[in-house]
Amino acid sequence: MLNAVRPFVRGARKLVAKSKLRSLPGNGFPQSVLPAAAYLVSEKTDERAEKIADRIEAERDRLASFGSQKVDILYSPKPGSAGSTVTADLRPSHGEVMQFSMEQVARTGKTRRWGLFMHLLAREHRSANILELGTCAGISGSYIGSSPHCQQLRTIEGSPALAELARSVLPLTVSNPTVINALFDEALDDILPVIEPIDFLFIDGHHEKIATLHYWQRVRPKLRDGAIVVFDDISWSQDMRDGWNELAREPHFSHAMDFGIVGVCIYRTAGTKPPRQWDLRAIAGVGKGVGNPHGWRN
Numbered sequence: 001m002l003n004a005v006r007p008f009v010r011g012a013r014k015l016v017a018k019s020k021l022r023s024l025p026g027n028g029f030p031q032s033v034l035p036a037a038a039y040l041v042s043e044k045t046d047e048r049a050e051k052i053a054d055r056i057e058a059e060r061d062r063l064a065s066f067g068s069q070k071v072d073i074l075y076s077p078k079p080g081s082a083g084s085t086v087t088a089d090l091r092p093s094h095g096e097v098m099q100f101s102m103e104q105v106a107r108t109g110k111t112r113r114w115g116l117f118m119h120l121l122a123r124e125h126r127s128a129n130i131l132e133l134g135t136c137a138g139i140s141g142s143y144i145g146s147s148p149h150c151q152q153l154r155t156i157e158g159s160p161a162l163a164e165l166a167r168s169v170l171p172l173t174v175s176n177p178t179v180i181n182a183l184f185d186e187a188l189d190d191i192l193p194v195i196e197p198i199d200f201l202f203i204d205g206h207h208e209k210i211a212t213l214h215y216w217q218r219v220r221p222k223l224r225d226g227a228i229v230v231f232d233d234i235s236w237s238q239d240m241r242d243g244w245n246e247l248a249r250e251p252h253f254s255h256a257m258d259f260g261i262v263g264v265c266i267y268r269t270a271g272t273k274p275p276r277q278w279d280l281r282a283i284a285g286v287g288k289g290v291g292n293p294h295g296w297r298n
C-alpha cells in the first residue's frame with residue numbers, strides 16, 4: 001500500500017471499529033467484555049492498568065536484552081499429529097522442542113495491547129481463579145494475574161527453562177502465582193481433581209485444532225458458570241480457524257466472540273443451543289485472513 005494512502009485507510013478502519021463498538025451495548029453483548037472491547041478501539045485505559053503494563057513491558061525489555069541467549073520452547077506441531085478423534089482421553093502429542101533466543105521468547109508473549117485487553121477482561125469479570133495453558137516467560141500471565149480480583153493464578157509450561165524464567169517474572173505483578181512445569185495433560189491430571197471452580201481459562205499453547213478442543217474439553221467440568229474462556233491464535237492456521245469455528249457452535253458457550261487474534265467465550269453449564277456469535281474483527285482492527293505457518297496448508 002502507498003504510504004500516502006495508509007493514514008486514510010487507518011482512519012477509515014477506526015471509524016468502522018467505533019461504529020461497530022457503538023452497536024454493542026443494549027444488543028445483548030456481555031457487559032463485562034465491553035471495556036476490553038472499547039480499549040481495543042481507543043487503545044487508552046486507566047492509569048492503574050497502564051502502570052501495570054509499564055512494569056510488565058519493562059520486564060519484557062529486560063528479557064529481550066539477553067538477545068541471542070537460547071532457551072527451550074515447545075513448538076506447536078503440524079496439524080494432524082494428534083490423530084483425528086477428540087475425546088477427553090486422547091493425549092495429543094506435543095510439538096518439537098526448539099531453541100528460541102531470549103529476544104524471540106520476549107516477543108512470543110502477548111503484546112501490550114492484547115495483554116491489557118485480557119487484563120481488562122479479567123478485571124471487569126472479577127475473575128478470582130485463573131488457569132493458563134502456555135506460560136512461556138509469564139508475560140500474558142502477568143497481565144491477567146495482576147487483575148485486582150485475582151486470588152490464584154495457575155499456569156502450565158512444558159519447558160523447564162521457561163517455567164523457571166516465569167517464576168521470576170510473575171511475582172513482580174502477581175500475588176501468589178503457581179507455575180507448573182509439566183506437559184498440559186500431565187499437569188491437568190494433578191490439578192483438576194483438586195482445583196476450585198475456574199473463572200478465567202486462557203489456552204495459549206499447542207496450537208492445533210484437535211489439541212485445543214481436547215484441552216478445553218478436559219478443563220470444562222471445572223469451569224464456573226459464567227467463566228471466561230480465551231483461545232489464542234484462532235487465525236494462526238486454517239486448522240486453528242477450523243477449531244474456532246467448531247468452538248463457536250459449542251452449546252456450552254452462551255457467547256462466542258471472534259476478535260481475530262483471540263476468541264473469547266462465556267461458559268454456561270447448561271446449554272442446548274449454539275452460542276450467540278459475534279464477529280468483532282473490525283473492533284480489533286484485524287482482517288479476515290488466516291495464517292499459513294511453515295506452508296502447513298500445503
Ligand SMILES: C[S@@+](CC[C@H](N)C(=O)[O-])C[C@H]1O[C@@H](n2cnc3c(N)ncnc32)[C@H](O)[C@@H]1O
Pocket residue numbers: 072073074075076093094095108109110133134135136137138139140141156157158159162182183184185204205206
Ligand atoms: C505461545 S507460548 C505462550 C505465550 C504466553 N501465553 C504469553 O503470551 O506470554 C506457548 C507456550 O506453551 C508451551 N507449550 C506448548 N505445548 C505444550 C504442551 N503440550 N505442554 C506444556 N507446554 C506447552 C510452549 O513451551 C510455550 O512456552
